[in-house]
Amino acid sequence: MIIISGTVSLDPSKADAFHVALEALVTATRAEEGNVSYGFYVDPLEAGTYRIFEEWADQAALDAHMGADHMAAFMGQMGDFGVTGIELHSYQASNKTKFM
Incomplete structure (x- = not known):
């Protein structure tokens, strides 16, 4: 399994338009x-910052996602949101167990 996590920060005044695109x-x-899970979550302490968490079955699934039309359309809109930073990390996970 591949896990992607990180943040995207943008102009807080553009949040409504960002939510529509999201x-x-x-x-x-x-x-x-x-796709196992995929989400963008508002950071309650940093206006305009979103936490990203994704889980993918394998690299082929992630590669297909990165080449999907809806991903290209979204990336084409990123300039409209006043993005000030993006930081994403990829992790390889060998297993997943329930914590709680």
Whole structure:
């Protein structure tokens, strides 16, 4: 399993437009084969900062996602949101067990 986590920061005044774009992206991505989970979550302490968490079955699924039309459309909109920073990290996980 591949895990992607990190943050994206943007102009807080653009949050409503960002949420509209996210709705389309998240809906399409969660329907992709090999997607285990996918989400952007508002950071309650940093205005305009979103925490990203994704789980993918394998590299092929992640590669397909990165080449998907809905991902290209979303990336094409990123300049509209006043993005000030993106930091994402990829992790290889050998197993997943329930914690709670």
